Amino acid sequence: MSQEHQEQGCERTEGAEVVAHAFAPGKVILFGEHAVVFGHPAIAGPLEEGVRVTLEKNASGGIAIEGCDEVSALARAVRRCLHEFRLTDLKVSFSGDLPRSVGLGSSAALAVALVRACAAATGLMMRPQGLIERAHEIEREFHGNPSGVDHSVAFEKKLMRFVRGQRGQQIFLVKPLEALIWVVAPRGSTREHVASVGELAATNPKRVEKIFCAIHALADSAVESLERGDYERVGHAMDENHRWLQELGLSTPEIDDACERLRAAGAWGAKLTGAGGGGAVVAICEDASALARSLAVDPARLLMTRWSSSA
Numbered sequence: 364m365s366q367e368h369q370e371q372g373c374e375r376t377e378g379a380e381v382v383a384h385a386f387a388p389g390k391v392i393l394f395g396e397h398a399v400v401f402g403h404p405a406i407a408g409p410l411e412e413g414v415r416v417t418l419e420k421n422a423s424g425g426i427a428i429e430g431c432d433e434v435s436a437l438a439r440a441v442r443r444c445l446h447e448f449r450l451t452d453l454k455v456s457f458s459g460d461l462p463r464s465v466g467l468g469s470s471a472a473l474a475v476a477l478v479r480a481c482a483a484a485t486g487l488m489m490r491p492q493g494l495i496e497r498a499h500e501i502e503r504e505f506h507g508n509p510s511g512v513d514h515s516v517a518f519e520k521k522l523m524r525f526v527r528g529q530r531g532q533q534i535f536l537v538k539p540l541e542a543l544i545w546v547v548a549p550r551g552s553t554r555e556h557v558a559s560v561g562e563l564a565a566t567n568p569k570r571v572e573k574i575f576c577a578i579h580a581l582a583d584s585a586v587e588s589l590e591r592g593d594y595e596r597v598g599h600a601m602d603e604n605h606r607w608l609q610e611l612g613l614s615t616p617e618i619d620d621a622c623e624r625l626r627a628a629g630a631w632g633a634k635l636t637g638a639g640g641g642g643a644v645v646a647i648c649e650d651a652s653a654l655a656r657s658l659a660v661d662p663a664r665l666l667m668t669r670w671s672s673s674a
């Protein structure tokens with residue numbers, strides 16, 4: 364693999380059946396989901412788990428997309444991306460270990476991995492911003508009005524503060540931070556939840572703006588606490604962010620219960636993560652493995668991550 368392709372996070376396999384493949388991670392939002400759609404900051408970090416896209420030569424010609432309905436948003440997104448890169452006669456397949464449709468950024472990971480694989484297949488060296496913009500366009504097929512936080516984290520693979528329309532800024536940690544993610548329940552589509560918050564903002568703009576400003580202040584203070592290593596304070600701010608998400612009607616009794624159990628088991632803080640209406644919760648803690656063991660939850664529903672500034 365050339366150094367350029369290593370930097371793009373993808374691989375090109377010359378002369379083999381596989382033309383190119385690329386991986387991108389899922390993400391977890393610690394602060395600011397929904398508010399970020401309206402221009403407020405979010406804090407989010409990458410997961411270990413992600414999506415891999417493989418492009419292979421299609422001997423029968425044309426584009427074949429494995430395991431997906433031809434009229435789905437996924438098929439539309441893939442065809443559009445391949446068309447933009449002027450690629451054809453390829454079989455596109457997906458694999459990975461990231462739970463889907465639970466608020467952990469699976470569609471953004473797919474979009475970023477697809478763009479990286481396509482760039483590698485063409486041999487084109489693209490600027491990071493160009494790749495991020497293409498991934499954003501693809502994600503629109505899935506979510507209509509994404510803020511860009513999911514695919515920015517999937518692309519940069521760093522804990523970051525993100526504001527819509529800007530490149531994310533890495534948050535530098537003085538010591539590693541561990542998080543436990545618990546996939547609690549399935550949920551509706553991100554598009555629907557974003558639309559429902561949009562309706563609330565249209566009918567009750569003052570109330571929603573007050574909530575978003577409170578979340579904004581929590582995110583700003585959390586950046587400072589993260590950079591100082593004051594993770595207990597970050598945890599308290601996450602609990603508060605969760606209360607604002609409850610006010611927006613985005614939590615559920617199962618999600619609230621999972622947050623309570625995580626706090627009672629010693630987490631510094633816990634909240635709903637992602638679009639809400641079900642999905643996953645994130646907790647930060649001293650030792651994610653110990654917290655996971657103390658919960659008596661099916662391990663298949665738990666993910667762990669550890670961020671440090673060198674990652």
Ligand code: MEV
Binds near residue numbers: 466509
């Ligand atoms: C989805 O992961 C996060 C939301 O804020 C939507 C977005 O930012 O596009 C709910």
